[in-house]
Amino acid sequence: MKILVCISKAPDTTSKIAFKDNNTAFDENGVQFIVNPYDEWYALVRAIELKEAQGGSVTTITVGGADNDPIIRKALAIGADDAIRVDMEATDAFQVASEIAAKAKEGGFDLVLCGKETINNNGAVVGGMLAELLDAPYIPLATKLDVSGTTAEITRDIAGGEEVLTAQLPVVISAAKGMAEQRIPNMRGIMAARSKALNVAAPAGTEASTEVKSYSLPPAKGDCTYIDAENPAELIKKLHEEAKVI
Amino acid sequence: MSTETKEKALMGGEFLIRDVRAKDVFIPEEWNEEQVMMKQTCLDFVNQEIVPLLERIEKQEEGLMPSLLEKAGELGMLGISIPEELGGMGMDFKTSMLCTEALGEAHSFSVAYGAHTGIGTLPILYYGNEEQKAKYIPKLASGEWKACYCLTEPSSGSDANSGKTKATLSEDGKHYIINGQKMWITNAGFADVFTVFAKIDDDENLSAFILTKEMEGITLNAEEKKMGIKGSSTRQVFFNNVKVPVENLLYERGKGFKIAVNILNIGRIKLAGGVMGGSKGVITYAVTYANEREQFGRPISKYGAIRNKLAQMAIKTYVVESATYRATQNIEDEINHLVEGGMDKGAATLKGIASYAPECAMLKVFGSEVLDYVADEAVQIYGGMGYSAETRVEMSYRDSRINRIFEGTNEINRMLTVDMLLKKAMKGELDLMGPAMKVANELMGIPDFSAPSDNEFERMREVIGRFKKAVLMVAGAAAQKLAMSLAKEQEVLMNIADMAIQLYAAESVVLRVEKLAEMKGLDAIKVELEIMRSFMFEASETINKSGREALMSFGEGDELRMMMLGMKRFTKMEPFNIKESRRVVAQAIIDANKYCF
Numbered sequence: 001m002k003i004l005v006c007i008s009k010a011p012d013t014t015s016k017i018a019f020k021d022n023n024t025a026f027d028e029n030g031v032q033f034i035v036n037p038y039d040e041w042y043a044l045v046r047a048i049e050l051k052e053a054q055g056g057s058v059t060t061i062t063v064g065g066a067d068n069d070p071i072i073r074k075a076l077a078i079g080a081d082d083a084i085r086v087d088m089e090a091t092d093a094f095q096v097a098s099e100i101a102a103k104a105k106e107g108g109f110d111l112v113l114c115g116k117e118t119i120n121n122n123g124a125v126v127g128g129m130l131a132e133l134l135d136a137p138y139i140p141l142a143t144k145l146d147v148s149g150t151t152a153e154i155t156r157d158i159a160g161g162e163e164v165l166t167a168q169l170p171v172v173i174s175a176a177k178g179m180a181e182q183r184i185p186n187m188r189g190i191m192a193a194r195s196k197a198l199n200v201a202a203p204a205g206t207e208a209s210t211e212v213k214s215y216s217l218p219p220a221k222g223d224c225t226y227i228d229a230e231n232p233a234e235l236i237k238k239l240h241e242e243a244k245v246i
Numbered sequence: 247m248s249t250e251t252k253e254k255a256l257m258g259g260e261f262l263i264r265d266v267r268a269k270d271v272f273i274p275e276e277w278n279e280e281q282v283m284m285k286q287t288c289l290d291f292v293n294q295e296i297v298p299l300l301e302r303i304e305k306q307e308e309g310l311m312p313s314l315l316e317k318a319g320e321l322g323m324l325g326i327s328i329p330e331e332l333g334g335m336g337m338d339f340k341t342s343m344l345c346t347e348a349l350g351e352a353h354s355f356s357v358a359y360g361a362h363t364g365i366g367t368l369p370i371l372y373y374g375n376e377e378q379k380a381k382y383i384p385k386l387a388s389g390e391w392k393a394c395y396c397l398t399e400p401s402s403g404s405d406a407n408s409g410k411t412k413a414t415l416s417e418d419g420k421h422y423i424i425n426g427q428k429m430w431i432t433n434a435g436f437a438d439v440f441t442v443f444a445k446i447d448d449d450e451n452l453s454a455f456i457l458t459k460e461m462e463g464i465t466l467n468a469e470e471k472k473m474g475i476k477g478s479s480t481r482q483v484f485f486n487n488v489k490v491p492v493e494n495l496l497y498e499r500g501k502g503f504k505i506a507v508n509i510l511n512i513g514r515i516k517l518a519g520g521v522m523g524g525s526k527g528v529i530t531y532a533v534t535y536a537n538e539r540e541q542f543g544r545p546i547s548k549y550g551a552i553r554n555k556l557a558q559m560a561i562k563t564y565v566v567e568s569a570t571y572r573a574t575q576n577i578e579d580e581i582n583h584l585v586e587g588g589m590d591k592g593a594a595t596l597k598g599i600a601s602y603a604p605e606c607a608m609l610k611v612f613g614s615e616v617l618d619y620v621a622d623e624a625v626q627i628y629g630g631m632g633y634s635a636e637t638r639v640e641m642s643y644r645d646s647r648i649n650r651i652f653e654g655t656n657e658i659n660r661m662l663t664v665d666m667l668l669k670k671a672m673k674g675e676l677d678l679m680g681p682a683m684k685v686a687n688e689l690m691g692i693p694d695f696s697a698p699s700d701n702e703f704e705r706m707r708e709v710i711g712r713f714k715k716a717v718l719m720v721a722g723a724a725a726q727k728l729a730m731s732l733a734k735e736q737e738v739l740m741n742i743a744d745m746a747i748q749l750y751a752a753e754s755v756v757l758r759v760e761k762l763a764e765m766k767g768l769d770a771i772k773v774e775l776e777i778m779r780s781f782m783f784e785a786s787e788t789i790n791k792s793g794r795e796a797l798m799s800f801g802e803g804d805e806l807r808m809m810m811l812g813m814k815r816f817t818k819m820e821p822f823n824i825k826e827s828r829r830v831v832a833q834a835i836i837d838a839n840k841y842c843f
Contacts (some may be wrong), residue, residue, distance in 0.1 A: 014840065070279050077283060184290045187322025187335045190283045 001056035001147065003047040004104055006114035006126065008062060009071045010036040023214040035071045038115025041182040042175035046145055047113055048079040049180060057081045061103055063096045065089055069198065076193035077185035088203035097129035098206035104134055110169040111152065116141050116176045131172035139167060143178035255579050258602040259667045261750055262714055263681045268760035272575030274567055275762060281341050288323060288348030296352045303354050303477035306469060311358050311479065312392055312436040319389020324363055328371060333384035339581060339595065343519045343574045350523025353645050354477030360520060361432035364513050366393025369441045369454060372592045373497035373505050378456060382439055394437035396428040396483055397506055404658045407452055407503045411444040411485065422455060424488040434466055435479030443502045452502030456494045463488035474644030511599045513653045514606040518570045518613035521649050525563040525620045528642045529841040532556065532624035537839055547836045555623045557828035560835050561777050562616040564843050569754035570613065573605040604666045607659040608747045614649035614656060621646040660743035661736060668725065682722025685715045689812045703760040709782060709819060710753045716789050716816035717745045719809060720796045727800050741796035745789045752785035773834040776827040783819055790817035
């Protein structure tokens with residue numbers, strides 16, 4: 001089974017978020033990047049587990065510049081066999097999906113996995129677009145995945161319960177929490193990553209279909225005033241006179 | 247990296263008499279991607295496998311610590327610098343130091359890990375014969391077997407060679423019969439392999455033996471009740487007519503003390519790496535708490551008193567890191583140089599580290615005292631909560647304390663520092679007396695009134711040059727005045743060691759920041775510049791105070807007065823606003839909400 005896992009970088013969750021170029025771009029200065037946790041902990045690790053159990057190969061794919069190489073090599077250290085990096089600075093999800101689709105078609109993959117979303121942009125659309133471009137079924141937010149022969153069995157969380165469904169390969173699946181557990185790359189894996197192929201591919205040249213006008217941070221939190229529960233009159237007074245909401 | 251422009255590195259102790267160029271030192275900003283990933287694996291292991299279990303580890307839950315060592319083994323963390331053919335990763339010494347740093351945040355686990363991979367494994371790795379290495383090392387690297395190191399006895403701690411444990415050759419010549427008692431043995435409770443030091447018959451010097459837990463006659467006392475590192479196993483081990491096959495003698499008869507000393511050299515610099523990691527971790531939770539805890543309507547990290555603490559904690563830690571990795575690279579270079587000359591990697595590692603034994607001892611002292619300072623101030627920042635056993639900082643405070651005691655107490659290491667430097671001088675390896683005489687003559691000359699350079703690094707190097715003169719003046723005068731009795735004047739030795747430590751630390755931070763300036767430009771390192779300035783002030787004060795204490799302890803009359811004036815001149819610093827300087831440093835870690843250098 002040939003598995004393709006879509007990997008992207010995301011800022012470490014402790015990063016300070018700032019914008020540049022008139023608030024149209026994320027300021028990467030001083031930001032520590034990690035593999036997007038949904039891509040790594042769930043999609044990649046489950047792919048590696050399937051390969052370990054059933055044989056086959058795991059290839060990762062990333063659309064981006066050479067600054068992505070450290071996170072790609074981490075994926076190789078965790079256990080992916082090889083990696084493709086489409087060398088372009090994509091600015092929207094359609095571009096990313098189109099570029100991945102072009103390579104996925106060339107590679108003839110049985111299973112394409114991606115995280116349910118990246119933790120920076122929370123777009124959660126690449127998987128769906130990719131499935132459409134590959135003319136394959138798309139099963140988002142999967143919490144469990146098994147493959148038997150050419151059939152994938154997927155469990156998804158739905159409101160108030162679970163849904164179990166099957167689909168014929170090839171299929172595109174987005175992975176949510178529960179599909180696998182984070183793996184710490186071991187030292188041997190890290191050393192082996194040196195000699196695994198990180199293939200840099202020329203982009204197909206898809207144009208972006210959207211343009212970011214601006215980003216903004218949520219408004220700064222104001223001071224919190226505690227009012228004694230025994231004193232509702234003070235609360236009403238403050239809401240009336242200071243907050244002027246009543 | 248181009249080597250053609252690299253000057254011959256300073257040999258151990260040479261920092262006192264020679265200058266070094268910034269471009270020739272290694273700085274932590276130069277770790278490569280693979281090394282950073284290995285460090286991250288260790289940090290992930292600590293955060294995912296250790297931190298959630300700290301309470302259970304503290305209670306020494308049966309089987310827990312050995313199972314964690316096994317998990318570390320599965321990840322390859324027990325064999326970082328063990329050769330690949332013996333089941334390790336074959337990484338260099340520097341990378342193993344980086345991993346040690348990362349594991350320094352793991353409280354009791356750090357101690358179990360350090361004892362297993364350091365004093366537990368290394369004697370066999372470096373002194374074992376081929377059969378011994380093949381038999382033990384792969385299983386120690388995988389974690390299948392755990393190791394401990396049995397040197398200390400109830401009556402022989404700092405004076406290790408005075409141990410009473412005996413080994414007697416059996417009549418058939420096939421076994422040594424070992425009898426004796428060891429104490430403070432880390433990992434004893436679950437160890438499979440014991441490296442035991444004992445004297446054969448009436449030998450004057452120790453020999454070392456490899457024992458295994460199934461050998462009859464090995465018994466353990468109950469776990470010691472300790473102030474800190476409670477999760478680590480520490481027991482007394484008794485040997486009652488233990489029959490040890492003669493092939494289990496490690497290295498050569500009577501060479502056990504040499505093994506002990508050389509392994510301790512490694513242990514000391516490794517300890518510096520571990521406490522540095524510990525300091526970074528403590529700073530991170532101190533600043534996180536200071537940012538969250540509000541008093542008088544504001545987070546306490548907005549108050550100058552707290553900022554000053556956070557800044558000093560970070561500054562000292564940054565300096566420990568600068569000095570430790572500077573020395574680590576020197577050791578690495580020396581190991582490589584010896585290997586290129588045809589020496590076996592294990593022997594080269596030992597010799598390389600031994601060449602920098604004074605630096606190892608200094609870093610052990612400096613690093614452990616910085617961690618103690620950091621942990622103490624972190625408790626203070628936590629206030630009442632810091633005194634509660636529910637916070638991790640309380641555990642850090644207790645755990646930190648042992649670092650000033652084991653691997654040679656800091657007092658022993660201070661004396662060793664001076665002793666080793668003077669011995670190098672006497673052996674002709676280090677010309678201390680020539681430069682010391684020059685400084686003595688300079689005292690009578692006219693001070694240099696030339697205008698200071700516009701370049702801050704040049705000015706800092708000039709100050710470092712004067713610090714060196716200060717150390718040389720005091721050490722030279724002490725050696726001359728006290729001659730053979732110097733060894734007994736331990737107070738003076740402590741003073742000289744403190745001066746040397748501060749000098750090494752100060753020079754290391756200047757070199758690091760200067761190199762950073764070359765790499766990134768001055769605008770990108772504003773905080774680091776303040777770290778350098780603040781620490782230089784601190785070093786000048788300590789060198790001055792320790793120097794004057796030493797001089798007053800043995801100097802007299804006009805000569806004393808002249809040297810006191812010299813000390814003032816040698817440790818003079820241009821005034822600057824240190825409060826603002828520290829505020830800049832504090833702000834950086836407050837903004838990052840973690841130790842961020």
